[in-house]
Amino acid sequence: MLCNECGKNEASVHVTHIINGKKTENHLCEDCARKNQSILNSTFSMENLFSAMLNNAFNGATYLPSKGCSTCGMTYDEFRNMGKFGCSHCIETFKPKLMPVVKNIQGYDIHQGKIPMRAGGDYKVQKDIEKLKLQLKQMIEQEEYEKAAQIRDKIRDMENKS
Amino acid sequence: MDNEKEIVMTSRIRLARNLKNYKFPMKMTCEEAVRIINDTNEALNNDSSSLNYRLLYMKDLSDINKNVLIEKHLISPALAESKDRGALLLSIDENNSIMINEEDHIRIQTLGTGMCLNECWEKSTKIDDVLEEKLDFAFDRELGYITSCPTNIGTGMRASVMLHLPALSITNQIDKLLYSISQLGVAVRGVYGEGTKSMGHLYQISNQGTLGASEDKLIEKISQIVVQIIQKEKATRDLLIKNNKDEISDEIYRALGLLSYARSMSTDEAMKLISYVKLGREIGIVEGLKNKNLYDLMIKVQPNNLIANSKGELTVKERDMKRAEFIRNKLQD
Numbered sequence: 144m145l146c147n148e149c150g151k152n153e154a155s156v157h158v159t160h161i162i163n164g165k166k167t168e169n170h171l172c173e174d175c176a177r178k179n180q181s182i183l184n185s186t187f188s189m190e191n192l193f194s195a196m197l198n199n200a201f202n203g204a205t206y207l208p209s210k211g212c213s214t215c216g217m218t219y220d221e222f223r224n225m226g227k228f229g230c231s232h233c234i235e236t237f238k239p240k241l242m243p244v245v246k247n248i249q250g251y252d253i254h255q256g257k258i259p260m261r262a263g264g265d266y267k268v269q270k271d272i273e274k275l276k277l278q279l280k281q282m283i284e285q286e287e288y289e290k291a292a293q294i295r296d297k298i299r300d301m302e303n304k305s
Numbered sequence: 306m307d308n309e310k311e312i313v314m315t316s317r318i319r320l321a322r323n324l325k326n327y328k329f330p331m332k333m334t335c336e337e338a339v340r341i342i343n344d345t346n347e348a349l350n351n352d353s354s355s356l357n358y359r360l361l362y363m364k365d366l367s368d369i370n371k372n373v374l375i376e377k378h379l380i381s382p383a384l385a386e387s388k389d390r391g392a393l394l395l396s397i398d399e400n401n402s403i404m405i406n407e408e409d410h411i412r413i414q415t416l417g418t419g420m421c422l423n424e425c426w427e428k429s430t431k432i433d434d435v436l437e438e439k440l441d442f443a444f445d446r447e448l449g450y451i452t453s454c455p456t457n458i459g460t461g462m463r464a465s466v467m468l469h470l471p472a473l474s475i476t477n478q479i480d481k482l483l484y485s486i487s488q489l490g491v492a493v494r495g496v497y498g499e500g501t502k503s504m505g506h507l508y509q510i511s512n513q514g515t516l517g518a519s520e521d522k523l524i525e526k527i528s529q530i531v532v533q534i535i536q537k538e539k540a541t542r543d544l545l546i547k548n549n550k551d552e553i554s555d556e557i558y559r560a561l562g563l564l565s566y567a568r569s570m571s572t573d574e575a576m577k578l579i580s581y582v583k584l585g586r587e588i589g590i591v592e593g594l595k596n597k598n599l600y601d602l603m604i605k606v607q608p609n610n611l612i613a614n615s616k617g618e619l620t621v622k623e624r625d626m627k628r629a630e631f632i633r634n635k636l637q638d
Contacts (some may be wrong), residue, residue, distance in 0.1 A: 144484045158579065168488065215328045226372020227408075229332040231325050231443030231451045245448065245455055248489070254449030256460035257430065259437050260442040262325070 146172035161250055212236040272301050310419050311587045312535050314467040314507065317378070318425040320433055321452045321461035322411040323503045327451045330390065330406045330462040338390035338406050345405050348439035349394060349432070355398045358403070363391035372609035378416065378468075383407050401432065408453045409461075410464060411436065414546040420531065422464050422524045430520070451455060459516030463525050466531055467496075469600070471584040472541035473534075475553075483508070486530055490514055505576030505603050510534075530592065542588050550590075557585035565636055569622070570629040577604045579632075594636070602635055 146154045160167045211218035217229035219237060228234065233240065235303030248254040258267040275298050282291035307509060324344075328338050346360050363371065363385060371385040376582040379399060384391045384407040394403040404412040413436075415429040423538040436442075449459035457463070473479045481494045494509045510530070511521045545553050560581035563570075570578075585591035605612060605629050612619055615627055 144480045170484070170487075172332045191519040217332065225331070226455070227331055227453050228329060228451070228455075231323055234443075234445055234448060234451050241455070242442040242447075245458065245516065248455055249459065249514045251459075251514070253447055253517060254459045255517055255522075256449055256462070256519045257433075259442050259444050259450075260434065261437055262442045266446055295370070297567070 144170055145176050146170065148172070148175035161247060268301060268304075272298055275301070309535060310536070312422040312538055314418075314469055316417050316419065316421045316425050317463075317465050317467075318415045318429045319463040320413040320414075320429050321409040321450065321457045321463075322413065322433065322436070322440075323443045323451055323453065324410050325441040327410065330410065331453065333406075335389055341410050342392045342405050344405065345436065346392075346394060346442060347504075348436050349403065351433045352438075352451075356398075356401065358394040358396055361391070361393045361395060363387055363601055365511075366451055369609050369612055370486050373613045375608040376604060376610050378497075379414075380404055381407060381571075401428065403432070409457070411440075412515060420528070421468065422466065422528060426462075426464070426520055426524055428482060435599070447511065457515050459514075460518075460520050461522065462515055462520050463511050464520075464527050465494075465509050465511030466527065468508050468510065468531070468534060468538075469506060469583065470508055470538050470547065471580050472545055473538050474503075474506040475556075476545070478537075478540055478541065479508075482534065486534070487512065488531060489526075491530055492528065504573060505580040506516060507576075507580075507603070531581060532533075542584070546588055553567060554585075554590050556579050557590050561585065564632050566633070567629045569625040570606075570632065571625055572606060572608060572628070575632060576603055579603050579606070597635070602632070605635075606632065 146152050147170050149172060152174060154170035154172055156169075156171045156173065156176040158169040158171070160169075211221070212229060212233045213236070214232035215229035217233055219240070222228065222237060232259065242252055258270055260267065263270075275294055279291055279294045279298065282288075282294060304305045321543065324341060327333060327341055333341075335614065340362070342360070342362070346358075349358055350360075366374075371380070374380040374393070375382055377399070379395065379402050380393055381404065384393065384404045387406055390406040392405040396402065400416050402414045402416075413429045413432050415425040415432070416455070417425050422547055450461040452458050452461050470479060473478055473482060487493060490513045492511050492513045494511065495503050496509065497509045509528065512527055515523075518526075560578040564575075564578050564582060579599055579602055582591060583596070586594050586599070606615075608624060611624060611628055611631065614631075621629060
């Protein structure tokens with residue numbers, strides 16, 4: 144892919160902005176990216192790109208935590224520079240400010256995938272029941288009453304257990 | 306589908322997991338790193354249902370051996386650099402591996418030949434379950450599996466396929482294609498991961514986002530895109546045969562000639578020429594070579610794989626000569 148700016152060199156820096164659901168993309172070669180300081184800092188690793196986004200997202204933020212993460216000691220500034228968490232507890236520490244950034248990077252802010260058995264605990268059961276209820280509705284709509292009854296029993300079982 | 310086997314070289318699923326009660330690799334101490342290696346090893350190797358895994362400490366491996374693992378896509382360059390902290394659990398068939406203390410505490414990797422993302426996911430989620438029985442994973446209801454970098458958060462899953470796209474590359478359509486698929490939330494990487502270049506017309510594509518969709522949905526999306534790329538590559542191959550058969554035959558036979566007789570060859574040149582011959586075999590120009598695994602040959606001609614298979618150190622010149630000899634022998638037997 145060629146650079147958007149100069150159209151000559153191979154693009155090696157790809158920046159995607161999703162702002163209010165509007166997606167804009169920039170594909171730049173290193174030379175043009177280096178010139179384009181508003182998008183990037185001076186080096187181009189993923190972490191630097193990410194921390195550049197963090198900086199942009201929080202310019203002018205009114206609230207800054209005075210203390211860092213109580214488990215690993217990472218401060219918000221440190222996280223902002225590195226683009227990486229120091230431990231799993233950092234998520235809780237920085238969560239209010241983190242969510243919009245995650246949404247900016249990932250396009251979403253809620254997990255829809257696998258839920259671990261032990262770490263997920265009740266939440267996994269709750270989610271599994273939700274999924275079954277959805278299946279139950281579909282079966283009723285398709286007039287598959289026998290299957291629907293089986294699913295209904297399964298849901299009852301799970302609800303009784305939890 | 307035959308076309309699929311010719312174009313999709315390998316599929317890979319990677320799951321990133323972290324332990325709740327340990328600091329992430331960037332912040333942890335050496336003692337913590339050792340404890341995580343031991344805990345993970347025990348969780349996996351004490352489970353009767355899993356395969357046997359060899360435990361390799363990065364500190365015990367020579368640079369060449371580490372680079373061989375990188376060239377075989379079994380570890381990342383970052384793990385190789387982790388020195389006294391990093392380790393690898395590797396199944397005997399080398400299709401399943403667990404990197405310990407890379408960017409995340411645990412990275413489960415499952416590799417398969419051809420288009421088999423679903424099978425790889427089944428295998429890796431089982432390994433994940435076995436590990437979770439013994440280890441406390443960091444998980445958040447909203448954000449899913451917590452990873453060191455927010456770009457992997459959620460499922461922690463990267464599903465990638467290695468595609469061989471010679472026809473699209475030769476006809477200069479590849480950049481346009483890669484650009485349009487990058488618009489669909491798919492990342493295109495070089496042969497050896499982020500920031501590496503493409504060699505031998507090989508491209509690695511994978512999901513960009515890891516949050517907001519289930520693993521199945523993410524895999525389905527990649528699979529759909531791969532099917533379309535296969536169709537484009539196939540259509541371009543048909544056009545090459547129809548409109549430019551003489552030119553492409555000449556290119557392919559030149560490549561075969563060089564591979565069969567040259568006395569010295571660089572990695573880049575070898576990769577490119579093998580790619581041409583592989584294309585030639587698949588579009589019916591090159592007869593024979595039917596039983597040769599040319600993708601495997603592309604990996605074996607990488608510098609460190611070559612050095613590891615010969616005695617003692619090699620200079621660049623010696624290595625290029627060794628490579629040419631190795632290819633000549635492989636094509637002959």
